[in-house]
Amino acid sequence: MPENQPTISDRIQRELDRLTRAERQLAHSILENYPASGLGPLATLAKDANVSAPTVARMVQKLGFKGYPEFQTELREELRSKAKNPIAKHDTWAEGAPSGHVLNRFTDAVIDNIRHTLGQIDPDDFDAACGLIGDPDRALYIVGGRITHTMAEYLFLHAQVIRAAVTHIQSTSNTWPHYLLDVKEGDVFVIFDNRRYENNTLKLAEMAHAKGAKIVLFTDQWRSPVHHLADICFSSRIVVPSAWDSAATTLLLVETVIAAIQDQNWAQTKDRTERLEDMFDQTKLFRKFT
Amino acid sequence: MPENQPTISDRIQRELDRLTRAERQLAHSILENYPASGLGPLATLAKDANVSAPTVARMVQKLGFKGYPEFQTELREELRSKAKNPIAKHDTWAEGAPSGHVLNRFTDAVIDNIRHTLGQIDPDDFDAACGLIGDPDRALYIVGGRITHTMAEYLFLHAQVIRAAVTHIQSTSNTWPHYLLDVKEGDVFVIFDNRRYENNTLKLAEMAHAKGAKIVLFTDQWRSPVHHLADICFSSRIVVPSAWDSAATTLLLVETVIAAIQDQNWAQTKDRTERLEDMFDQTKLFRKFT
DNA sequence: AGAATTGTGTTACAAAAAGAACAGAAGTCG
DNA sequence: CGACTTCTGTTCTTTTTGTAACACAATTCT
Incomplete structure (x- = not known):
């Protein structure tokens, strides 16, 4: 066209x-x-x-x-x-596929989501969130829902390397009391909650809030009820031409957070990373990139 | 000003x-x-x-x-x-953040990755991959690595709803024999392997290949060694201004695949989804979106 | 579960805006 | 220089648009 x-x-x-x-x-x-x-x-x-x-x-x-x-x-x-479209005039992203192909339609939507989402983010909020998440003096708890727990885990995997005292709280509520016992005032909860919002997650947020923990929330454009308790809230657009929602924008934010806290904690991280890499190498689980 | x-x-x-x-x-x-x-x-x-x-x-x-x-x-x-203001010429994504802010730099890189990656994808390959992954007559096995297992799980969570016979093979190699026992010729393995490529994953791919399974590989621009065994291979650009790699483009592809196979299996899926939703509702785990 | 509060849509009214008709001003050509 | 043509602004009418008042629906609280 x-x-x-x-x-x-x-x-x-x-x-x-x-x-x-x-x-x-x-x-x-x-x-x-x-x-x-x-x-x-x-x-x-x-x-x-x-x-x-x-x-x-x-x-x-x-x-x-x-x-x-x-x-x-x-x-x-x-x-x-x-x-x-302030973006490149990419009618088609996958060249060779008609513009009606799902690859192009989907990519269009995701790019659009990214633009909308980023346009509404307050950089100060973002920096503040990174300050919290990256602060090694605060214990960090990461929580996700049925689908979003993959995002939670993605953040967890990286945060774990970058800093100490990181916990991924799995969704099964049996294990909560155990974790919550140790939560101190000023600790940080990163919570992922996209529609349809989970009662479980809200409960957990309430408990964390009651204990005086800081809450950073990643949610969708309609915002999980958790956002009332959250100190900082990022809402991503998640609509795509699919029966499902997209987590791509959320992942983008998470990866950016990871990059930021990595930078901010470089001194300690460097050491931690190296030690961790050594461990992996020793166990021969991972092969060096050649 | x-x-x-x-x-x-x-x-x-x-x-x-x-x-x-x-x-x-x-x-x-x-x-x-x-x-x-x-x-x-x-x-x-x-x-x-x-x-x-x-x-x-x-x-x-x-x-x-x-x-x-x-x-x-x-x-x-x-x-x-x-x-x-000539500055507002939209070279920033997060308005209000300087163009050097990590939010803008990172987003730039991701968009760029998406553009490059999509530009190199053959739509026929993509359709073929969806045909394999969405085919309910083939058992589907999903495999990831240390980081990429989150992508694997993301695909698994959705595929599980859309079709039957889906298995997420966790990285611990103890459990493999169990899974591999049942693999038949023509079954499908979706394998995620970004740098640094894992020996584990390669081994598994070899075994699957030996059994005559089809392999769809999601890897990075340098391509995991698994690609020699793969029937279809998608390589994403993953470089971002970070100490870590980005999985955003991979996720975009995965979500697009999900959208496509959902569409293609709509008849069965509709039923499956509804039953599943019912189950969730009954258990009160998830609240209806209002 | 019933009552009170709050939120939301339908109807009706008032204000403002756009369009049409006309008259005066400016410019142009014989 | 004067008559004609073209352009422009003022006034009036019609239509559209925003707002206020009311009644019903949903929600919350007791």
Whole structure:
């Protein structure tokens, strides 16, 4: 779909010669801060350009619109699609597959999710979360749900290497009391909870909260009820053309957290990592990358 | 120029808790394609969000505006100043974070990885892989390594719902013989192996191959040695500005596979899913999404 | 389980905006 | 220089749009 139809800005510039003095004056005013000014009421636009209201109406008709409202609608549409793909013009991600192929549709959705999610994250929140998660003086507990426990485990596997005192709390609630016994004020819980939100997880969060633990929550755009208890909350868009939700954006955030706390704890980590690698090598479980 | 007054998007985000169900629904609809939708007439916005017009009016008042027109005016003002600032040219993902922030650097890298990886995938291979993985007449075995076993489990959790005869082979090699005993010719192994490639995994692949099983391999750009035995091989770019590798692209592929086999097995799956959901509901482990 | 509170949609009204008709101003051509 | 054409602004009408008041539904609390 080569949807490169000319933008309204283009159309105005092309017609600039056919316009009269007052209309041209108006046109320049529109282009001055495009497209914001064109989205206001007709009268405002007219006043800003020092022309009369009918002049505006006449011009947009000259441009081929039925009336000012239609002009605005198309402007909004343009803005919409502009916001949709500031990314590369990748209609197709997997070359050779039709754009309707699930590979392309799915990837589109994920990229979109990433953009939306990242756009709503407060960097300060993020840094604060990393500060908590990476702080070796706070015990770290990681909790996930039925599906999200894979994310929890992913974080756990890495955090374990980077710092000490990391626990992955499995979903079976039998084992909770054991873990919770040792929780101190200021300890950190990282909780994953996407729809459909699990009562289990909420209960655990409540207990942790009651003990004075800090809670960092990774949830979806509708936000788990846990977010009322959370000190920091990241909500990811998870909708994809699938019967299931996507965890890709969540994973992206988790990996970024891992990168950040790795950096922040480099001094200690370096040592820990090396010792761990040694252990792996000795047990011959993992082969060095060659 | 630290004129970083909170954007309206921020304000909505902030007040999200104080909003009611319908209002939240509306809020999400606004954020969905921001700011375009907020610049249209109130009624349109209401219809898009499936709420009534007064709900819109009430919400904007809750956000601190005198009325919808004032809300729109500020939105336009925001758009105006955004267009003015050449910096806002969207080379940052997390707005408000410097482009050197790890959030932006990391996301850049992941998007790049996705683009590269998808560009090299042969859609026919992909379809073939889905055909194998989704075929209920072939037993399905899923295998991962130290880190990648989270990906394996993610696939397992979903595949388990979609079809029968799915097994997640954990990394401890003690249990292998048990599983391998039942492997028949034509069965399918999905193997995850990123650097540093694990001997364990290779051994298992060899045994599976010897038994005549089909092998679908998810690996990284340098390709695990298993790829010599694999019938289909997907290699993802995994490099990110981190001491660790990224599994995000791999997850994207896995999720796409899940979407595809879900689609392909819809008839059976529907039934399976419903029964499973029922079970979950009965056990009260999961709360219905409202 | 019933009552009170809060939230939500339908209806009706008021305000504002866009369009049409007309009259005056500017520019142009004989 | 004057008559014609074209352009532009003012006024008025019609339509659209936002808001207020009300009634019903959902939720919460007792």
